[in-house]
Amino acid sequence: MPVSPRTRPAKAALSREAVVAAALDVVDEVGFEAASMRRVATALETGPASLYVYVADRRELMAAAHDLALADVEVPTAGDWRARLELLVTRTVAALAAHNDLATAAIAAVPLGPHFLRLNEEMLRLLREGGVDDAACAWAIDLLVQYIASAALEQAAWNRAQRETRATEEAMGADFVGRLDAVYAGLDPAAFPTITALRGLLTAGGGDERDAWKLRVIVDGLLAQSRTPG
Amino acid sequence: MPVSPRTRPAKAALSREAVVAAALDVVDEVGFEAASMRRVATALETGPASLYVYVADRRELMAAAHDLALADVEVPTAGDWRARLELLVTRTVAALAAHNDLATAAIAAVPLGPHFLRLNEEMLRLLREGGVDDAACAWAIDLLVQYIASAALEQAAWNRAQRETRATEEAMGADFVGRLDAVYAGLDPAAFPTITALRGLLTAGGGDERDAWKLRVIVDGLLAQSRTPG
């Protein structure tokens, strides 16, 4: 039977950038875990096997998407070193949290993409400018990277929860913070006196406020520790 | 044909504890990701469906295993509040890192098991004893939990890499830190001057040493930030 001889697809120029960009979009829509090779391929109107021409495996693809998400982070130019450092880190976290739980990729594999390294370079430069010991700088960057991933994930969870709450439940007590608070409320005050006492505070404040505070704590700690080496 | 009428298995009393303990063992052997329901079931000489009697899904099982791993962490009794806090956190990290990358479970879901809450309670108690503001305590615990998960994962990665290096490669340059250092070495010094300058330091020191330093930084920061609220 004569199947259309023009099954030739006139298939569009696939490329690594296109694949990685598609992956980023898919993560935005369905989250990191559900962003499968098949879904990314479908978004590109092709099959999963086609992706492997440009990418070794899923980890590499997600690592590339993670790095791409940081492409537009701008390095601050105003203020003293500390203000610039904190702003840079905050921007990095925001850039990641803007793409769902993409920061999960930073936990599965240590991020070493070019954009991430560019930000690392700048952070190290600012730390040195602030008079932090070289040795302390080297270890501090670890702490900052750790903070970035964790804060981005927390913020993403908060965003997602808020979105779902708005969509399905009308200010019910079953939202993200609400569920957490419910666990604390159900605890035996005799066994967990401190948690019970601080219950109201444990879930207080918005994600941004808490993250900013945590970052200040870390920088304060770096300054204190750097001055008393050993 | 007369199949043995004694196909009755005399199947052993399965239980939630047995299932969770088996999961912990499997994670030890093959890691978090590869610890599938099927493998846990096989370890118990049964099928995967049997597990769902005691556990809602894989997340719950892994959360339970995570909590079980912390059952034997002892609360320190000697020293001032700071020494006790740092020792408690270090012990928690060690308990998790002893079970491969089990700490991944703490990232997939906020840990709320009884043992974990017990440790949280004690950490909060110590922070308050140290004179940290109540509000700061509430946010500090977040930071500590974040640190615990990250440090445990890092230590697990380090342990695993060391094990594999010992096993397969005889002090080749291809081990964990070696690969990291290789990336830094391959960078353009003009584009990444600070990373290049600090290259030797970035991968220096053992995991324990670095983790202890990071924890000290956090506690220092808490003290500094707590005294200047807002």
Add this chain to the structure above:
DNA sequence: CTAGTTGACGAACGACGTTCGTCGCGTACG
């Protein structure tokens, strides 16, 4: 015009999480 290389992709493999329905067993009740 042909030979060779490259990329797209259908099909398949093995493993995954989870659900369903069945079936055997132990117990409690008549």
Add this chain to the structure above:
DNA sequence: CGTACGCGACGAACGTCGTTCGTCAACTAG
């Protein structure tokens, strides 16, 4: 003592996953 019941074990299956292989179309070099 018999019987009905409920619960736990689990074989089988569904849909999805990451990844590999082989094939075939299309472009490039000679």
